Amino acid sequence: EAGVAQSPRYKIIEKRQSVAFWCNPISGHATLYWYQQILGQGPKLLIQFQNNGVVDDSQLPKDRFSAERLKGVDSTLKIQPAKLEDSAVYLCASSLAAGVQETQYFGPGTRLLVL
């Protein structure tokens, strides 16, 4: 079974530029998550989709971050404009459903460096 796919794997940009990340979840998984992992910290949830609807975006900096999940499958996360503090690994995860007993499967992540 194919895992969660993410691209690109690495990205270097200047501050105030924009950047987009792509995620393809495991086939059949209804729930998709984007996490931000700053160096030396655990991942922090940015946004969670159930099919193509948002169920939690309470920690998403909405003035600069946006995300969408068209057709309930692939998702993109965008940052515009980027700040130095956005340097982190952006992880996408998916699960069959949204119950607390469900296992989340993570992709390899996109490492972003903002200069």
Added chain:
Amino acid sequence: GDSVTQMEGPVTLSEEAFLTINCTYTATGYPSLFWYVQYPGEGLQLLLKATKADDKGSNKGFEATYRKETTSFHLEKGSVQVSDSAVYFCALASGGYNKLIFGAGTRLAVHP
């Protein structure tokens, strides 16, 4: 709010030593508890989980027991190998939408 606290690293052990990584949590309701592992250059992988009090999760020789009375989920392994060198994250999921809350991670280095 809900939170997870795990012991700071790095933890450095010799091969075949006993491993304990402490994890405690604060949560309302009845969370599920997880240990994830991140090997060098790889993504997060689920190591084990427990979904209710007194459950024991186990995988690859690792074990953790969900202790509601001490709000803990300590990770143990009887004999570590060099290949166990990685960063270990304790996490909980609670509430209606399976939001994972992670600890800061503990780096384990095992030497031959």
